[in-house]
Amino acid sequence: MLNTFIFPNQSKNNHICLLKLFLVLTPNEVMEDLPGTKQQLESVKHLIADLRDRFEEYLIKQAFKGYPAILEGPTQHIMGLKGKRIRPILLLSTCEMFGGEIEDAMGPASAIEIFHNFSLVHDDIIDNADTRRGAEAVHKKYGLHNAILVGDGMLLHSFIQLSKSRTDNLKDLLRVFNKAASEVIEGEQYDVNFETQDKVSEEEYMLMIKNKTSVLLAASLQLGAIIGNASVEDQQHIYDFGLNLGLAFQIKDDYLDSYGDTxxxxxxxxxxxxxxxxxxxxxxxxxxxxxxxxxxKRLSSEKDEAKKISDMLAIFDRLNVKGKTFSKMEQLYSTSMKSLNKLSIEEEKKSVLKTLAEMIYNRSR
Incomplete structure (x- = not known):
């Protein structure tokens, strides 16, 4: 079921439908496998759910005021799909962790989410994808030209939302956001280039996923830290935490596609x-x-899908690809947690981010 997303221009009689639980996966399934007491995990889960509800309410009631009415339909479509809202939740959690006010961070949190969804609209165009999150991709439902324009509109609107931060740190917020936005587009270009490259090095691949996936997650955390008036050192530690967690997340995504739970x-x-x-x-x-x-090379043109998968997995197994991939994930996750542990705040305040990291990393699908 799709989230009901309402623009200010629409009928006030429409009701807001909020997703009551945040999680990268199904909450209870993940929670049962995590360390800690059930009471602690439930407490964190409720904190996350509360942050998500507050963010969804702002996104629906406030974030699109002044947005061009002509772009509302396609924008409602992509923003109303069942997204995880990982990045805004991380931003809000970090802001609160450093003692900031959640209300001061709502504009930047929506900026991150709107930018992320803009990138999905254009990514689906580039990939000629038919669906997104189980629904029609924007360009398939509304046409290519409309999708391009909607993506452009969302990109510009994300900067409008960023400027709504109730802090005196707008210059720093713009610096971090601009850098991440530029790197995301750079990462997309690398990904496009890889389609025609015969061979891609591990270094090239890591740079691509860093830019395309990790930097926006890391920037979300750093923006929250800035709004929460964290020290420059803690801002860097939280950014490094997110960057390496994002890399581990993407490689885990690759891993699960071949070795996931069916x-x-x-x-x-x-x-x-x-x-x-x-x-x-x-x-x-x-x-x-x-x-x-x-x-x-032969398997790249194999028409028998079952044979193509089984033969490629046999090559992976023969070359210990599974083990090498798992080692890389573990290395990145360990590095991310070391950065988190360097933060100059009480251990108790780190608990939400630690639990979120475990949820993201320990997923099985």
Whole structure:
């Protein structure tokens, strides 16, 4: 069921439908596997749910005031889909963790979420994707030209929302947001370039996912820290935490596509079928013999989907790709937690972010 997203211009008789639980996954399934007492985990879950509810209310009632009415339909479509709202939740949690006021952070939190969804609209155009979050992609539902314009409108509106921060740190907020926005677009270009590259190095791939995925998550945390008046050192620590967590998250995403839990109904091997240059494929190619490389090249045009997946997984297993990928994830996650532990605040205040990190990293789908 889609979230009901209402613009100020629409009928006041419409009701706001809020998703009552935040989580990267199904809350209870993830919570049961995490360390800590059930009471502690439930407490964190309720804190997250409360932040999400407050953010959704602001997003619906305030964030799109003054937005062009002609763009509302497609924007409502993408913003109303069942997103995780990871980035705004991290921003708000960080702001509160450093003693800031949540109300001061609502504008920047919506800026991050609107920018993220703008990038999804244009990403779907580039990939010619038919669906997004189980619904029609904006360009499929409303047409290519409309989708381009809506994406542009959302990009510009994200800066309007950023400027609504109730702090004196707008210059710093703009510096962080502008840098992240530029890097996200740079990362998208790298991803496009990879489609025509025969070989991609691990360094090139890590730079691509850093820019395309991690920097916006890291910037969300840093923006929250700025609004909460954190020290420059803590701002850097929280940024590094998010950057490495985002990298671990993306590689885990690659990993789950080949080695995930099929009990959730998700098909294994989608990236393999698309010949997508994931961390697993890049690791395989960089450790492959000549005969392995020839087999990988042959499989890129294999029409039998089941055979293509099974044969590629056999190559991955032979080259210990699974183990190498898991080691990389563990290294990045460990580095992220070291940065979090360097923060000059009480351990109790770090609990929400630590639990969120565990939820993000320990997911099984």
């Amino acid at each position: 009990s959730f109904g998700k098909r294994i091997g989608g990236d393999i079928l698309q010949n997508k240059k994931t961390f697993l494929l890049i690791t395989a190619m960089n450790n492959a013999s000549r005969s392995d490389l020839e087999e990988i």
